[in-house]
Amino acid sequence: MKTAILGFGVVGSGAFEVLEKAGYEVKRVLDIRPHDELGDKLTANYDDILNDKEISVVAEAIGGLEPAHTFVVKALKAGKHVVSSNKHLICTYYEELHALALENGVTLRFTSSAGGGIPWLYNLKRSVRCDDIYKVMGIMNGTTNFILDAMISDGRDFDDVLSEAQRLGYAEANPSADIDGLDTARKTAISSSIAFNTIIKEENVDIFSLRFIKKADIDYITSKLNKTVRYLGFGVKSEGGASVFVEPALLDSDALESNVRKNNNMISLFGRDVGRLSFFGQGAGKYPTGNALAQDVIDILSGSTELSFAPEAINVDNATLERAYYVRTKADVSYDFFDTVEVIDGSKYITTKKITVSKMHAVAKEIRSLDADAFFAGIEG
Amino acid sequence: MKTAILGFGVVGSGAFEVLEKAGYEVKRVLDIRPHDELGDKLTANYDDILNDKEISVVAEAIGGLEPAHTFVVKALKAGKHVVSSNKHLICTYYEELHALALENGVTLRFTSSAGGGIPWLYNLKRSVRCDDIYKVMGIMNGTTNFILDAMISDGRDFDDVLSEAQRLGYAEANPSADIDGLDTARKTAISSSIAFNTIIKEENVDIFSLRFIKKADIDYITSKLNKTVRYLGFGVKSEGGASVFVEPALLDSDALESNVRKNNNMISLFGRDVGRLSFFGQGAGKYPTGNALAQDVIDILSGSTELSFAPEAINVDNATLERAYYVRTKADVSYDFFDTVEVIDGSKYITTKKITVSKMHAVAKEIRSLDADAFFAGIEG
Secondary structure: OEEEEEOOOHHHHHHHHHHHHOOOOEEEEEOOOOOHHHHHHEEOOOHHHHOOOOEEEEEEOOOOOOOHHHHHHHHHHOOOEEEEOOHHHHHHHHHHHHHHHHHOOOOEEOHHHOOOOOOHHHHHHHHHOOOOEEEEEEEOOHHHHHHHHHHHHHOOOHHHHHHHHHHHOOOOOOOHHHHOOHHHHHHHHHHHHHHOOOOOOHHHOEEOOOOOOOHHHHHHHHHHOOOEEEEEEEEEEEOOEEEEEEEEEEEOOOOHHHHOOOOEEEEEEEEOOOEEEEEEEEOOOHHHHHHHHHHHHHHHHOOOOOOOOOOOOOOEOOOOOEEEEEEEEOOOOOOOOEEEEEEEOOEEEEEEOOEEHHHHHHHHHHHHHHOOOOEEEEEOO | OEEEEEOOOHHHHHHHHHHHHOOOOEEEEEOOOOOHHHHHHEEOOOHHHHOOOOEEEEEEOOOOOOOHHHHHHHHHHOOOEEEEOOHHHHHHHHHHHHHHHHHOOOOEEOHHHOOOOOOHHHHHHHHHOOOOEEEEEEEOOHHHHHHHHHHHHHOOOHHHHHHHHHHHOOOOOOOHHHHOOHHHHHHHHHHHHHHOOOOOOHHHOEEOOOOOOOHHHHHHHHHHOOOEEEEEEEEEEEOOEEEEEEEEEEEOOOOHHHHOOOOEEEEEEEEOOOEEEEEEEEOOOHHHHHHHHHHHHHHHHOOOOOOOOOOOOOOEOOOOOEEEEEEEEOOOOOOOOEEEEEEEOOEEEEEEOOEEHHHHHHHHHHHHHHOOOOEEEEEOO
């Protein structure tokens, strides 16, 4: 049993080094760019991998939907196990790819698609086997955690820290996927799908962007509310269904997440038997993520079988969970669920009573239409 | 493939419930006490399990060395996979039992022997396959964390909190194994053995007891040194070998461990590729630990193979690591490695320069011979 890696970028090259160093041969690497160090292993023709009977595991690290989707489908149909680090692919095609894997008697693994180097999805799936997982929650994006940590520690404003993050390579030139929450939403959808044994799509996830947070919010949250802020993805199962959302969240200073500094990640599951299990580590990077991709490959080479997957229909509806919120806005609005309202320098700083997630996200759209700079965050605990 | 559980105490009965609820049949349970709810599954005769060809996995939850050791040896020799939650057994007989497992082509798993419900040892072993793990560290004992957390939060003294912990069932009537560090030492020895692919025994572990800590220490550490205290096990690999020790440790308030409250555990590995990975959860209890034992069983039933184990000789020597220390004593002593010394109410509060762990533990014995109440802690970072 040998392995091929698709894509020799940051993650693919990291996984290549990890596997070779540990004595697992990577027979071929697919890339259209030249990589002299790969010698004969390099090919730009996917058929060289597809038709090679010695290659039983295909590790996809291309990213994006195409050609990754076509390549993965072909690998599964050819009876090859597939490992992927591609959250966009998994979030979009989870149901199809898993059905194909089952149909062809092979394994599909994607631990490195959420949490970078953290063995999160793998452990989550292991927990689901024999426990009722009713909640997943976590810091799943290093860029936004770096920004919040620097704003809180150094008293700086959002734009200033974002520029630094871009200079350091922690944030993209176009940072929207990170700071507007799509990256966290995809990871939350994948995590919730596994936790609740169902299919949750990125369009099911309500999102509050982080980009509207200001130094004034940090000051108010810290000194008046005695809380700290992190950017979290949530999946919460209740009697009525499941709520899945991404929000800035106000936490007590002794919460575990409050001490997650810089661009690190921490993701947790809550099981009826096992209680809370939390996993901390580096959420991105060549060697951490490469290691996570390699670990999935080695599991398959070591004979670990995938459990069968029969997704159940579940009512994904953010009206099934209530929580309290923090709102900062200049808009002249008042709702009956507002609890405390304080006006400072012309801005209202509001905490709300508990309302449903869906209601708050709907109201947030109304408020934002009046005040493009308004900021919204959930309040934990 | 069916399972038998040895011992129907807290952990054994928890694992029984978890397995049966998840659809994995437990065919027999060995216990000498009556358990009517088990019906025909209950036996007091181990031969009923040993001679049953349908039973391929034996889960040992008896605790202690005998008869657990005899039973486990017989199971391995009979070609049955073994899962154990018994840290004393694993710490004492790891080399023998692992060799027997290899010889008989079966798997030996013991995730639940350290960290309770946390999938710590399992993930550590998974990481060792393809990374160089150079450090393990963690809060591995819930009783001592409960005591420290209450002392720090409520300003109470050690004996007072210990009594409460005993009343709540968090501490044994004889609390020595917890507060004098043997429990943590065994879990640290097992963790270090796996991390460094060697055999480390409990007698290799230098220990500072927690029982000498006073409210006055908490006050000094908090207000003068601006740190917090946790009771940690450490395994650290360096060029010269490995240092393995258990000590109260002074941590910055933003360390992850500083926010581990009540009787929870958090254990971390440090790998060259993956960086720091930390695992948080409940370190004890019927369902958490039962879940961890059950998970090992299910892995085996799912075909996950154990990696081969060829322990390497390593120089286990606490002279291979230097760190700074905190000492509080009334003894009239002075050493050249003392850094700051402050006298309050007749006690010296001392911080040291960096010295080797072995030197400090030797000096601590000298100081304790003069002052039975002296307290020692390492300083992190």
